[in-house]
Structures are given as C-alpha cells and as structure tokens.
Amino acid sequence: MSDSSQPLPRIGDHTLPNRAILAPMAGVTDRPFRQLCRRLGAGLVVGEMVTSDPNLWHTRKSRLRMDHRGEPGPRSVQIAGGDAAMLAEAARLNADQGAEIIDINMGCPAKKVCNKAAGSALLRDEALVAEILEAVVAAVDVPVTLKIRTGWCAESNNGLRVARLAEDAGIQALAVHGRHRQQRYAGHAEYDTIAAxxxxxxxxxxxxxxxxxxxxxxxxxxxxxxxxxMVGRGAQGNPWIFREINHYLRHGEPLLPPSDSERAGVLRDHLDSLHDFYGDFMGVRIARKHVGWYLAADDRFHEAQRRELRGCFNRLESTADQHRFIDDLFGHAHSSATAPDESGATAKGTRAA
Structure with missing residues (x-):
C-alpha cells in the first residue's frame, strides 16, 4: 500500500510531514525520547501531560516536563485538569512559553488523574467537556487539539458525541484511543468508534x-x-517504528530492521541524552526503564535472558557502567556505531564504544 495520494495531516497552520505521531505518555515522552522519536521519523511528538495548576509548576518534575529546548516545531504541550478557567490559563501560559499546539488530555485512565475529575473522567460530564474546550480554544491563538477515549465505560460509549462537541468548539484535531476508560490498557483496542x-x-x-x-x-x-x-506503547523500546511505518505506507513493503550497529548507536545516544537531561543520579535510574523496554523488544533474547539482563542493568549505579553494559550487549563490535535517521540513513553516534 502507498499513501502518496493521501493529503498530509494538518493541525491549524501546521502541516505534518507524515502520518505517524508519538502519543503523549507520562513518564515516557520526556525531551530525550521526543527528540529521538522525531529523529527516527515521528511527524509530531506530544509532550508529557502537565498539570493545569501553575502553582505546581515549580516542582522539578513539572519543570522537566515543560522543557522543550532545542526541539523543532511544532511543539505540542499537553495539559490536564478539570477546571475550565484553570485550563484556559494554563494554555495561555504555555503558549507564552513557546507551545505551538495545546493538547487537552481527556484520555488518561490513571486513577490519580481520574480521581481529580481530569483525564478520561471528564467524559462522564459532557457539559463540562464543552465548557473546557470552548474556554481553552478562546484563550490562545495557537491550535488546540484533544485526546479522548471512546467513553468512560462500555455502557457510556460517548466518543462520537464528544467528538462533535470538540469540532463545534474549534478543536483542530482529535486523537482517539480505541478503549473506554474502564478497560485501561486491557483487551484489544476497537476501531469501529474511531471510524464512526x-x-x-x-x-x-x-x-x-x-x-x-x-x-x-x-x-x-x-x-x-x-x-x-498515534503510537504509544508500541514505541517503547522501538523508536524505529516511526520510520518503519512511514516506509511501509509509502512503499507497501517492510523496511529492513535496524542493524545491531544502529541499535547500539541509538541506545548509547539515548543514554547520553537521559544523563545530560536528568543528571547522573536520576539519569541512571530513568535509563533503567528505557533499557528494559529495549530488551523486551530485542528478539535475540528469550524471556529468561531478558529478565536476567534487566536485573543486571538495574543494579548498575553509574553512567560508565551503563555504557559498558551496552558495549557488552552488542559484543564490543561497534566502536563507530551509527544511529539511523528517518530515512534509514546513518549518522555517527555521539559516543564511541
């Protein structure tokens, strides 16, 4: 299949370069991961969910989530909350700080979010949904997008009504996760509601x-x-999925998987960017979950080996030890490891083996 005849997606004045988007994921889509996925072909990346309460923005976690330095546009910032006026103010402040797209979270199923009447919990109150959408759209000059689920539960599959509210309010694009909130991530996504x-x-x-x-x-x-x-968990440990989707849609055939040399280069670069962004102490710890995902996606190992390797990596306490682990993982064979870009071309990694 080729999508060469399909128009590229637009969000307001922004035309996306392709049809593969990185979903916002709290604790995952930080600046290092967004930059990596963009380099590997994501047409748009959306930042981690940020609370709409500016009084909480002074925390280190919020400051890091709002850090988009060095990222190409359009910069999309996702905000979450349950108060229309507060969300509108958060949208204004983020736009003032350089956000070029404001995304509203009405899809997060996490209990700590839903218990505050935010995320997918908002889908239970369509009047409040309309109030929030209208307030945020009126507050900013940049495009506003919305992420939802199909509904709160199987008996309340109101995604279609919410989508119409969004269009009427001036929302510029809508992302729909094919599950209702009570499914969380269980079972299989359904696409009939998205088609409707x-x-x-x-x-x-x-x-x-x-x-x-x-x-x-x-x-x-x-x-x-x-x-x-919009790709979420499918990109964890597999940021190459974006260039692979783009290639398949254009040419109707699979792209060759990344070589071991490419994989080593990407892992080293990702480690470096995590350590630079978070500092050595937090960088070492946050790298553990990412490397765990890379190992889970590496079909060279069976599950028992993956568990052993994850345990070994999780015990490492220094940047240098983590890099040595990657060197050992790929057999010390990649002293000039290369990392792929969107097209599949390679560029020298930032760290030699």
Missing amino acids: IKAAVKIPVFANGDIDSPEKAAEVLDYTGADAV
Whole structure:
C-alpha cells in the first residue's frame, strides 16, 4: 500500500510531514525520547501531560516536563485538569512559553488523574467537556487539539458525541484511543468508534491504541479512514517504528530492521541524552526503564535472558557502567556505531564504544 495520494495531516497552520505521531505518555515522552522519536521519523511528538495548576509548576518534575529546548516545531504541550478557567490559563501560559499546539488530555485512565475529575473522567460530564474546550480554544491563538477515549465505560460509549462537541468548539484535531476508560490498557483496542468519529467530523482524526507495527498502522488507517496513527506503547523500546511505518505506507513493503550497529548507536545516544537531561543520579535510574523496554523488544533474547539482563542493568549505579553494559550487549563490535535517521540513513553516534 502507498499513501502518496493521501493529503498530509494538518493541525491549524501546521502541516505534518507524515502520518505517524508519538502519543503523549507520562513518564515516557520526556525531551530525550521526543527528540529521538522525531529523529527516527515521528511527524509530531506530544509532550508529557502537565498539570493545569501553575502553582505546581515549580516542582522539578513539572519543570522537566515543560522543557522543550532545542526541539523543532511544532511543539505540542499537553495539559490536564478539570477546571475550565484553570485550563484556559494554563494554555495561555504555555503558549507564552513557546507551545505551538495545546493538547487537552481527556484520555488518561490513571486513577490519580481520574480521581481529580481530569483525564478520561471528564467524559462522564459532557457539559463540562464543552465548557473546557470552548474556554481553552478562546484563550490562545495557537491550535488546540484533544485526546479522548471512546467513553468512560462500555455502557457510556460517548466518543462520537464528544467528538462533535470538540469540532463545534474549534478543536483542530482529535486523537482517539480505541478503549473506554474502564478497560485501561486491557483487551484489544476497537476501531469501529474511531471510524464512526472520522465519518462524522471534518477535523483530522488520529487513531490510537495497539499500533505496534507498520502493518497494523496501515490496517488501522484503512479501516478507520483516520488521518494519522498515534503510537504509544508500541514505541517503547522501538523508536524505529516511526520510520518503519512511514516506509511501509509509502512503499507497501517492510523496511529492513535496524542493524545491531544502529541499535547500539541509538541506545548509547539515548543514554547520553537521559544523563545530560536528568543528571547522573536520576539519569541512571530513568535509563533503567528505557533499557528494559529495549530488551523486551530485542528478539535475540528469550524471556529468561531478558529478565536476567534487566536485573543486571538495574543494579548498575553509574553512567560508565551503563555504557559498558551496552558495549557488552552488542559484543564490543561497534566502536563507530551509527544511529539511523528517518530515512534509514546513518549518522555517527555521539559516543564511541
């Protein structure tokens, strides 16, 4: 299949370069990961969810989540909360700080978010949804997007009504995760609701949920008619998925998987960027979950080996030891390891073995 005849997605005045988008994920899509996924072909990356309460922005976690220095545009910042006026003010402040797209979170299923009547909990109150959307759109000159689930539960599958509210309020694009909130991430995503939403509204619709391969991306785009796919967990440990989706959509055939040399280069670069961004102490610890995801996606190892390797990596306490682990993992064979860009071309890694 080729999508060369398909128009590229637009969000306001921004035309995206392709149809593969990195979903916002708290604790995952920090600046190092966003930059990596953009380099490997993501047409848009969305930052980690930021609370709409500016009184909480002084914390180190919030400051890091709001750090977009050095990132190419358009910069998309996701805000979460349950108060329309507070969300509007948060949108204004983020736009003043350089956000070029404001994304509203009405899709997060986490209890600590839903218990504060935010995230997907908002889907239970359509009047409040409309109030929030209208307030945020009116507050800023940049495009506003929205991320939702299909509803709160199977008996309240109101994603289609919320999508119409979003279009009426001036939302510029809508991402839909094909599960209701009570499913969290269990079972399988369904795409009938996404297809119905796409047929009912004129704004761009991004299909989200279980996009874990180029073939699945193409299948979901065909089935739903969506303008793009939004990849979340499928990118954890596999940031190459974006260039693979782009290649498959353009040429109708799989791209060769990254070589061991490319994989080593990306892991080293990712470690360096995490250590630089968070500092040595936190960088070492945050690297553990990312390397765990890389190991989980590495089909050279069976599950028992992955557990052993994860345990070994998680016991390491220094940047140098973590780099030595990557060297050992790839057999010391990549002293000039290279890292791929979107096209599949390679560039010298920032750290030699």
